[in-house]
Amino acid sequence: MNAPALAPSLRRPVPQACLDALAARFGDRLSLNASVREHHGRDESPYPAVPPDAVVFAESTDDVVAAVQACAAHGVPLIAYGSGSSLEGHVLAVEGGITLDVSRMNRVLSVNPDDLTVTVQAGVTRKQLNNEIRDTGLFFPIDPGADASLGGMAATRASGTNAVRYGTMRDNIVSLTVVTAQGKVIRTARRAKKSSAGYDLTRLFIGSEGTLGIITEVTVRLYPQPEAVSAAVCNFPSVDAAVAAVIQTIQMGVPVARVELLDTATVRALNLYSKLTLRETPLLLFEFHGSPAGVEEQATTVQEITREHGGMDFEWAVHPEDRNRLWAARHNAYFATLQLRPGARASSTDVCVPISRLADCIRETNADLARASFPTCVVGHVGDGNFHVQMLLDPDSEAEWTEAETINRRMVRRALDMDGTCTGEHGVGLHKMQFLAEEHGEDALALMRQVKQAFDPLNILNPGKILPPPTR
Template identity: 75%
Template sequence: MNAPVGNQNLRREIPAGFLDALKSRFGERFSTAQSVCEHHGRDESPYPAMLPHGVVFVQTTEEVAWVARHCNDHKVPLIPYGAGSSLEGHILAVQGGISLDLSGMNQVLAVHPEDFTVTVQAGVTRKQLNEEIRDTGLFFPIDPGADASLGGMAATRASGTNAVRYGTMRENVMSLKVVTADGRVIETANRARKSSAGYDLTRVFVGSEGTLGIITEVTVRLYPQPEAVSAAICNFPTLDAAVQSVIEIIQMGVPIARVEFMDTAAVKAINAYSKLDLKESPLLLFEFHGSPSGVKEQAEVVQEITRGNGGMDFEWADRPEDRSRLWTARHNAYFAGLQLRPGCRASTTDVCVPISRLAECVSETAAELDLASFPYTIVGHVGDGNFHVLMLLDPDDPAQWEESEQLNRRLVERAIRMEGTCTGEHGVGLHKMEFMLAEHGRDALDLMAALKRAFDPHDILNPGKIIPPA
């Protein structure tokens, strides 16, 4: 069972001598080996593998520019590759071409603690960054769960568990170094905290998923490590009660750092996978940051709200090792879910709605999923209205794939009807393209397509993604 790809799977012809030129330039850092191409031709999406013709392992911006010029001259697709953790088919070589592996560009280039900024190469991962800046007393808060690369996180406008307090990559990327389709190298901004000088090119490239340019360096904001951190779990009798509590907490203006939701199936999966003994009912996982008195005050307000919705007493995790265990378990919810149905293939989806419509959207979605022929879990960064559905499908049953797609379609239509979006953080890739027209309208899509043509006239940069065929 694999997701269909329609007419997107049209491999381009590679000109004679093209691959030889790459081999001559990069030697062992260019590979056409089947195993290497297979590794770079699949991600965590349910799509079948779509292999590039070859993979280049680059180490500098200058090398990226050379590859881009070479591909542009010969109209060969070029797909940036970071950690390979995408969920919507972002890195698949739907038209063949070259996979550009940036994982070797993994240097922290400049830390400016007095300005609360750091500049890194695109292949630096979030865990690596926080480890290297630990002694500064600062940290980078964007945490999508997977140990993704900063370049990939910028390209997909990633967010994660801390977004409710610290924002997403959109708010935290200050500047980028980008290689254009024809091999030019540009800086989108300087390190000043604000600017009124010209178009905001940084925001154009953040979220462009490798279709407008190749990010090679990222400058991001840092934050002081909080003086006090505390985490707590609160169980609820119903899904509605848990989600309603989140809505009231946000509307009260409580500066909570993280608030994550898990339905009963997700809690059961995490207990089994991570060897925990959480009460198996809908729950919220909170984290509070601030001064000791501030954390205490936040927790008291949140406890009062949750009790008003039938929430049970908090179970606290104050020690760093206990918090780490809880959050690691939450981040492993995807892999834990897979264990609910051994041998299954997962289809994941996410939407984001205004916080006032969250309870309604989650409840209607769960009611539909309860009637499905396969198991599912729901988890979410519900503090910002974003939740995820994991559908566990029989890989030998095409009917289940079609059923899951129909459920996904109705979920997205529901979110858009509630003035939300088809994806809060997964990105568009292949899987969400069909919903772009409903969300944005034809005129906006035409403008996006015109931007794509202006930046990439030969359509070599990650072709077949984001913008559906007219």
Template identity: 70%
Template structure:
């Protein structure tokens, strides 16, 4: 995609004096090597490489404070970087500047098992946290698929496969430590389960994508590991029947932990990628958490509902290794799709709609895609109305890109018309900025812009994103 069509694609000069100061202070943790710059200028979006001028590898909140103060002094853009798994161009340095790699902030600060919370530095990944707390009988449930950093997950308001039961990062972030654009450090609240004191700064920063402040520590909620876990897959003859089964399951109040959808194309690519032999038809993947009796009851109700909608080939998995095999297939759906067309770049949709409109929305997307000249897959966290279309594009074919954007726009418009959103979990970044005007009224957008200016008056923090 050509960046020339965005208002924010003009790079700002970085003074040599600033580069010298950064190099002097950070030494080998300051890099202008071409390979390092390129790595930090590329994500999983269709955009071309857009590198920063310099990369700083931070290891503490104090490092972040120093860099923020220097960038504020020299009026240079500052872009936080987590695990690099963005799909929407979140951390591309479209105005140049300093990219602040936070992977070195990887210490688990404290685990308060009695309070069901843990405080971690922003670079700690979800798998790292769960490995650390495994012996406490607790776990952190938010699972976006990739082994994302907790800071990045908070910044993009991530969710994933467990959101239908445990919620998203919005519900599971208790407190944040944030460095402001001018280098001040603030903590948004305490560790209490609730508070009515002042404005909810935590929720303002969750989902702000590095445009209002740089998250350096996150306190998250933990949950007891369920006594029993069971997973199952079920195939359907049609996409519509699979999605309607999900709608009935949710509307009946069955407390499933995960409900994931894969269309026939997605199953086919996963079979090829992971050497599996799943039936290549629309598929639902379920997981149930609770007591042995509760899990058994939930599973029986869902199995009966699936049969009413023509579901068949139920395959149960209760052993951890069997469950892992099923969920690995789902988590690999993105990589399987990309590998199915060598050399392609992916463009993804991420709409979320009210559960009652899910079948209509997914069906409309499928009809739009049927005549597309490029491969595609449809997968989704359909338990909460969120689904993704993965369009696999030839990066040299402008006609494919143009058509994919037209399809993307049509899918988003349909979702917003039925009360949904352009993004259920990926965030806005650059790719979805144009949809903000469709989703929000002018007064709301103006208030967002005012908020950005209040927190970052010089527009230094991850400029050209969200608004």
């Protein structure tokens, strides 16, 4: 697999003294094993693995400090690694160095049900968190497709299906504990719900993809489990009609908890993979949270809206089992669609536009996809104006990769022309760096570079990510 092409290797040497220092501290939690390195050199993106020189397994913030100090002393790159589920090449060791695996930092440190907050170590995953707090009657809503770690979700400013109602990681993180490039441990904020006390370091680290500091603890907001939940599926004659229904729902201020678009190809894949019997047309998957009366009121309103837009078969999933099965299927969409072409790898793109332009953006993108020489699927967190295209590619065909990259570039430029963003929730990683200047302008990008330079002057933290090399 040759594409998307990586820049010629910029690997920096890792001096033996650095490895010795790490070995002294970490013992057998330092691994030079080829398969361990290979595993940590890739994510769910189509990029081929670029393994680090070694992998260190951290179990505490102190461990992270030790790893940062060893790398800082020798100018060695250090790449934070949570669950490896990122989609844009975030964790590839493009300049070599050490990968810092925080998945063993998996303790829930303190639950504060009265304040609706919880503090966890960075390696705790979203499913683990919700399992551990179930008895409190609270839940954490942010749900990217994978069972990602909270640290990784913070680092990529992740969101998911519930963001339309509950917001993204940006909105739901109260405070972070971060190890700086100098090996200092800071806490970015207190646990108060709001503050005007100084620069928003919390938000600066959220979405910084490990390039400004290593997140070791995360305090997030929790929500009372809704008294009532209902879900519904509605088929539509076209993607256009489905999107029009969503736009009207949002504009009327109906507080839907989730509204997901699946195109026909995705529905077909889910039926195959998750043994469902969904009618194979574009469909919207809704979820409503609230009091029993509130949920019924929302659902009635939405049902009327869908009918106006040609929606058919507004079908309820009332039983929790049915509902969970449906949403589990939605979360497995990525893996399900992979089965549409055995042996394929997916290029999964991600744009977000103002919702008034969503129908245009998807329609124009579909015109491109109709001409593609490989299978594609469209799914979307459409209530936020965010959608994804999965392109199922033959890993050995350079022609297909080139074609996919052309579609991706056209889709991103289309989103930017509509005042949208090149990534709604996946992050920049390696793959979206090429669009950052176009999205933000060179002067804003220069400010971002100044932040990076100020926080990490040796450029040891996940180097070669987010910020493209200056062109002027």
